[in-house]
Amino acid sequence: MTVAPFPDPLGPAPAGPWPEDGPAEAAARATAAILADFTGGAHRGVIVDSPPGAGKSTLVVAATLELAGAGERLMIVAQTNEQVDDLADKIATRDPSLTIGRLHKDGFQVPERVIRHPGVRASKKIDDVASCSVVLATADKWAYVSGHTWQWAIIDEAYQMRSDKLLAIAALFERALFVGDPGQLDPFSVVDTERWAGLAWDPLQSAVAVTARLNDLPVHRLPVSWRLPASAAPLVSEAFYPFTPFRSGTGPGERVLELAGPGSPVTGTPAAWDRALEEAAATGWALHELPSRHTIRTDADAVRACAGLATRLVERGAIAHDEHGSHRVDAARIAIGTAHNDQVAAIRAAGVPDGVTVDTANRLQGREYDVTIVLHPLSGRRDATAFHLESGRLCVLTSRHRHACVVVARAGIPELLDAHPSTGRVRLNEPVKFPDGWEANQAVLAHLAAHRVPG
Numbered sequence: 001m002t003v004a005p006f007p008d009p010l011g012p013a014p015a016g017p018w019p020e021d022g023p024a025e026a027a028a029r030a031t032a033a034i035l036a037d038f039t040g041g042a043h044r045g046v047i048v049d050s051p052p053g054a055g056k057s058t059l060v061v062a063a064t065l066e067l068a069g070a071g072e073r074l075m076i077v078a079q080t081n082e083q084v085d086d087l088a089d090k091i092a093t094r095d096p097s098l099t100i101g102r103l104h105k106d107g108f109q110v111p112e113r114v115i116r117h118p119g120v121r122a123s124k125k126i127d128d129v130a131s132c133s134v135v136l137a138t139a140d141k142w143a144y145v146s147g148h149t150w151q152w153a154i155i156d157e158a159y160q161m162r163s164d165k166l167l168a169i170a171a172l173f174e175r176a177l178f179v180g181d182p183g184q185l186d187p188f189s190v191v192d193t194e195r196w197a198g199l200a201w202d203p204l205q206s207a208v209a210v211t212a213r214l215n216d217l218p219v220h221r222l223p224v225s226w227r228l229p230a231s232a233a234p235l236v237s238e239a240f241y242p243f244t245p246f247r248s249g250t251g252p253g254e255r256v257l258e259l260a261g262p263g264s265p266v267t268g269t270p271a272a273w274d275r276a277l278e279e280a281a282a283t284g285w286a287l288h289e290l291p292s293r294h295t296i297r298t299d300a301d302a303v304r305a306c307a308g309l310a311t312r313l314v315e316r317g318a319i320a321h322d323e324h325g326s327h328r329v330d331a332a333r334i335a336i337g338t339a340h341n342d343q344v345a346a347i348r349a350a351g352v353p354d355g356v357t358v359d360t361a362n363r364l365q366g367r368e369y370d371v372t373i374v375l376h377p378l379s380g381r382r383d384a385t386a387f388h389l390e391s392g393r394l395c396v397l398t399s400r401h402r403h404a405c406v407v408v409a410r411a412g413i414p415e416l417l418d419a420h421p422s423t424g425r426v427r428l429n430e431p432v433k434f435p436d437g438w439e440a441n442q443a444v445l446a447h448l449a450a451h452r453v454p455g
Helices: 023-039 056-069 081-094 163-172 207-214 233-240 271-283 300-315 341-350 391-397 413-419 437-451
Strands: 045-049 074-078 100-103 120-123 134-138 150-156 173-180 219-221 256-259 285-290 318-322 325-328 334-338 357-360 369-375 401-410 452-454
Touching (some): 023 045, 023 173, 023 219, 056 081, 056 150, 074 081, 081 100, 081 134, 150 163, 163 207, 173 207, 271 285, 271 452, 300 334, 300 341, 300 369, 318 369, 318 401, 334 341, 391 437, 437 452
Parallel strands (some): 045 173, 074 134, 100 120, 100 134, 150 173, 285 401, 285 452
Antiparallel strands (some): 256 318
């Protein structure tokens, strides 16, 4: 099924993308339609909008195997080395007989999970891998390639790719599949780009935005999130994807988070931490709310709460029950997300169990955990800047989990939002992003109010 790439935000929201059948059938039908459109030859490109955890990598692998199985050669573009390595590993695992080229920069060490496959050839020179059925590299590395072309290309995480990076590699391929999540963080730059805002050649546009503007390409969407549980998918869909709704691949009660340890806190552990974890385990959400106060970014109480909640979760030996069985929620399955690097450093310094991921929203994109703990970007602030209101940032932070999400925040954020209504500049020829961060924050906070645990 195809949908318009830029639905009218003032018109009615489109109906759900699924008929009355199960999520697996809906996802399979969407994938089949995408592959048919991409390989059918009617268009020079196909755009695929995907919500969090909808199987972007699975789609990329399926498209790769279909083309390679037909004897076609293709190039795959991703935005980070980790994304490239993950795709190379998955493709090689699915088809060990496939010849795969891993193109990389000078000095880069390709991880063991990639080079362990006999069909993978890694090199810093394109001539060493150009004959492979599939060649993968980052967009930055592809920009240095010349003298070779491919009929087919797959652009992974295309909404996070700047348009100037697409321009640098556009001559390398004839047809492309653009796969990405429109609700995640937009491309960013440390350089001031105000001078190009609204212009057709604005380099800060995403690869998808500029392609859709200049070409009449079909747009598909994946209708099911296999990551987000039934407790989270409706909120994330409503708050961040109001015009492209999706559903969870699991139903209510199919995933259960069990806190196996004692409920009474150990000496020195605030009882509110246990109450917040128990609320999250029971409902999928918890708002660990600290008293209202204006603070510095590395708010000591919020930092201590984030580190303490992660430590307490490990102490209580949580068990996750899902469609794949049951497993222990160890430290590697827990993440703490923040908006700023100094907050990451402060939380790590406060002490978290070895293995717990602590990182910014930018670096958590594309990753998945059983439980996430989020330091709200607006917690303790006096103002609501465009950075902190970025809807993609909150979307990333609240959509990494398979079971539960605990949000740590100072009270008073709804009042802060009311005092700073959305007043972003509207420019000619620049598509307005919906929903904006103000609206998305209000939707999330309204939902979390029912799961509030005073800290």
